[in-house]
Amino acid sequence: MDLILKILIYLYLSAGVWSIQNQWLPCQFTDEHVFTNNEGHTETRLIHREAMLQFGQKGDAPVNQNAITFLITGSKLDLRRYVEGMEEEQLECELRRYSTEGIYVRWPAMGAQEYNHWFLCTLRHSRGLFTVAGFLRHPSDQPPPGEQDYRKWPPIPDREVLTTTVAMAIKTKTPSVKAGLMSQQKLHCQFDVDHKGGNITVEWHWQHRGERNKLFSYTSRTRHTQGSGVGVKALATGDATYTLPLSKMSSEGTYICSVSVNPLFGSVDINLHIEEPPRVSLNVGPTFSLLDGQEQKVVCEANSYYPLDVEIVWYEQDPAASGQRVGAPLPKVLDNILLSSHKHNQDRTYSLSAFFYLKASLRQSGRQFTCSVSHHSLKVPIKKSFILNVEEPRSWMFNIALGLFAIVLLVILFVMLRYLHSARKRAVEVRRSHTEQR
Secondary structure (H helix, E strand, O other), X not given: OHHHHHHHHHHHHHHOOOEHHHOEEEEEEEEEEEEEOOOOOEEEEEEEEEEEEEEOXXXXXOOOOOOEEEEEOOOOOOHHHHHOOOEHHHEEEEEEEEOOOOOOOXXXXXXXXXXXXXXXXXXXXXXXXXXXXXXXXXXXXXXXXXXXXHHHOOOOOOOOEEEEEEEEEEEEOOOEXXXXXXXXXXXXXXXXXXXXXXXXXXEEEEEEOOEEEXXXXXXOOOOEEEEOOOOHHHHOOOEOOEEEOOOOHHHOEEEEEEEEEOOEEEEXXXXXXXXXXXXXXXXXXXEEEEEOOOEEEEEEEEEEEEOOOEEEEEXXXXXHHHOOOOOOOXXXXXXXXXXXXXXXXXXXXXXXXXXXXEEOOHHHOOOEEEEEEEEOOOOOOXXXXXXXXXXXXXXXXXXXXXXXXXXXHHHHHHHHHHHHHHHHHHHHHHHHHHHHHO
């Protein structure tokens, strides 16, 4: 019977049909073994163990008897509402021990003599739609250790059932944000605690390449606020969303929303990436004319993009054939393309040009040349095209004849102008003579 139960459990897990709405979720428990090495230094060895996050009542039988079960019993906080509607295969669950760094205080939700073991449960969406961090409290009737708890973690047997409650949770719906220049972004952060009246501190920090700055802080007991970007009234409902001013290149980095209620400190990271799409232009118009044998430099410019990586491809095709749904020939990629060096603009964006020397021939007349620019900020490449019109050069006899014709026209025009000038002069003299006679 036990074997059949194990097989059924394995099949359910493999099929990915267990969802958090069905009261359980497979997790990986990263345990720690802390020891002193031969040189007297403290080392930590991580041990990955099978675990199950199970929702129910105290005394419930474990769903998976071969795993460590973290049985979450009822409290004010319910982790399931933070991931409502998600299936098991969409969630990544990780459990770790949490050290209070030697701080032992009575958690207000339970008796004064109770000591707690803490665990941190992190739930992430597989496609990065959210991150949830929940603190699980496991009461213990043992007195607190006389040293920092991580130096003397109590062992957890393989099939242990740990009855816990959720004491604090923090979530972000924006773990990764892509922003364009001069755009306004809201970095989501919400939190909740299982009791009222605690001294809660909310902070926002920004860090990038070793630099770290505090953007905002608030302490509920003193109501002291430093910085801006978070609505203080919204904090009373657990909304710590940060409104980022108009984004600049210097805005890129990791934004950390942290919430602390002694002895717990939780945080979620939000990575902000600046992505500015290129502006693409050609140095020729939509229709471009050349004489047979004439050469012209054709340039495609990608301006003001970020980050650095960009790809520019030139190709040639027959515009009539490209409209065919079936059997249309593939565009021919040009291999004589030259690239300029990357230009650094004042706003820290980049520019790049790809050019080639087009020597016109009559067989190319009517062909379409297209510049395709690909970049991280673009879902589809930007394309700019022109149609080449190639004309035959005129013969020298035709040019001479055209020149003589122009000279004749100029002579005729000159004679006519002299004639008109003379006629006008005579008319003036006649009017003057009539005036004197009167």
